[in-house]
Amino acid sequence: MGKPEGVRSKLRIYLDILRVIEEEGEAIPTHILYKANLSHDRLTSYVGDLEQRGLIAQVTRGESRVYTLTPEGRKFLKELKRAEAFLSGFGISL
Amino acid sequence: MLDFVSGFVALLVSYYAYRYNRLLRSTPLLFLSFGFMLLGLGLLSEASVHLFSAVYTRQIRIFVEASAVYLVMQVAAYLVIAMGYAYEAYTKAALSSPAASLLLVGVKRPAVLLLPYRLSVTAELFSVIILAVVVYQATLVYTTSKNRLAGMVLTGFLLIMLGQAISFGGVIVLSTLGFEIGELTRFLGFLVLLGFLLRSGRSGQA
Numbered sequence: 001m002g003k004p005e006g007v008r009s010k011l012r013i014y015l016d017i018l019r020v021i022e023e024e025g026e027a028i029p030t031h032i033l034y035k036a037n038l039s040h041d042r043l044t045s046y047v048g049d050l051e052q053r054g055l056i057a058q059v060t061r062g063e064s065r066v067y068t069l070t071p072e073g074r075k076f077l078k079e080l081k082r083a084e085a086f087l088s089g090f091g092i093s094l
Numbered sequence: 095m096l097d098f099v100s101g102f103v104a105l106l107v108s109y110y111a112y113r114y115n116r117l118l119r120s121t122p123l124l125f126l127s128f129g130f131m132l133l134g135l136g137l138l139s140e141a142s143v144h145l146f147s148a149v150y151t152r153q154i155r156i157f158v159e160a161s162a163v164y165l166v167m168q169v170a171a172y173l174v175i176a177m178g179y180a181y182e183a184y185t186k187a188a189l190s191s192p193a194a195s196l197l198l199v200g201v202k203r204p205a206v207l208l209l210p211y212r213l214s215v216t217a218e219l220f221s222v223i224i225l226a227v228v229v230y231q232a233t234l235v236y237t238t239s240k241n242r243l244a245g246m247v248l249t250g251f252l253l254i255m256l257g258q259a260i261s262f263g264g265v266i267v268l269s270t271l272g273f274e275i276g277e278l279t280r281f282l283g284f285l286v287l288l289g290f291l292l293r294s295g296r297s298g299q300a
Contacts, residue, residue, distance in 0.1 A: 011118060083114040085297035089243035089290055091235030092122050 012094045013038070013046055014055075015084065018069065018077040021056060026066040096277055097144075100284040101137030104130045106291055125178025129171045136167030165217040172224040179231045218262040225255040246290040253283030 008016075016036040021027045033043045047067065050056045055073035059066050069077065084094050108130035115123035143160035232248040235241075257280030264272025 079117065081297045082295055083117055085243055085294035086110055086114055086291075087118075087120075087123075088239065088241050089247040089294060090122070090126065091231070091239065091244060092120060094118065 009094060010046075011080065013042075014050060015077070015080045015094060017043075017046055017050065018055065018073060018080070021067050021069050022074075022077060026059065026061065026068050028064055028066050032067065096281040097137045097141035100281055101134045101141060103284040103288045103291075104134030104137060106134075107287060108134055110291060110294075122178045122181050125174055125181060129174035129178060132167050132171035132174060136164045136171065140164035162213070165213070169217055169220055169224070172221055172228070176224050176227050179228060214265045215262075218258070218265045222255065222258050222262050225251065225258055229255050243290060243294055246286055246293065250283045250286035250290060253286060254280050255283075257281075257283060 013036065017032055017038075020032050020035045024031060029043060029047070032038070032047070033040060036043070038046065047056065050073070051058060051067075053072075054070055055076050056067045057070050059068055080094075087094060108127045111123045111127035111130060114120070115127060140160045140163070147160070229248070229251045232244070232251045236244040236248045257276045257278070259276075260279055261273055261276030264270070264276055
């Protein structure tokens with residue numbers, strides 16, 4: 001709410017991606033791209049960041065690759081959700 | 095006792111604002127954290143001094159001085175919180191996002207009645223005006239978002255402002271009862287804010 005509509009912060013995008021992966025358990029890139037509303041380039045960049053930080057992990061299932069949350073990722077997502085709720089009480093955007 | 099609990103809640107809000115600021119690097123959160131810290135420390139120190147002076151020294155001067163210090167800290171805390179709101183509202187340039195709201199307490203026990211009349215009236219009036227601005231911002235936040243948590247923050251601020259206004263009335267007419275009612279109302283506001291903290295903390299469980 002605090003930012004012009006259509007502009008998402010990096011953390012907001014991280015949160016969206018992590019949420020999709022949490023909902024699906026194991027998410028394929030196409031689902032993340034679609035549900036988190038990202039272009040392919042941005043998806044690659046953000047997923048790379050998250051992977052590098054050890055928040056998500058890539059797993060191979062047959063011929064496709066999927067992403068799962070690591071324990072650190074679950075912890076981070078939990079904290080982000082709490083922060084989002086706290087901020088919403090004061091009208092501050094993530 | 096009410097002051098101790100209210101001060102604890104204010105420090106808790108300050109802690110969470112600080113903790114989330116470390117994660118998000120948000121300036122309004124810094125204002126919130128600092129404002130609530132001032133408020134919490136003011137409440138706790140005033141309550142502690144009053145308790146100590148009542149039990150040990152029984153010197154009215156210490157009692158009164160503690161109230162004077164708290165009054166100043168309270169006004170400063172309200173100002174910092176209002177600045178946080180202003181920062182969020184004006185830097186984001188979106189009417190639909192009237193920034194964070196902040197809370198405050200404001201506990202003036204009867205000792206305040208012993209302070210110079212002009213100082214008490216000025217501080218109380220100033221606090222009510224600043225709180226009215228904060229409540230206005232919190233109302234905008236709630237009406238645009240319809241978020242239950244924003245509603246809790248609004249309710250908390252509203253009760254705190256009402257309590258402050260009642261205390262202001264107590265100063266005007268030099269009524270101890272007015273202070274007690276005002277203090278109780280503010281305390282209810284803090285309880286609502288505590289509820290907000292608990293509820294927002296549960297968000298990560300889902």
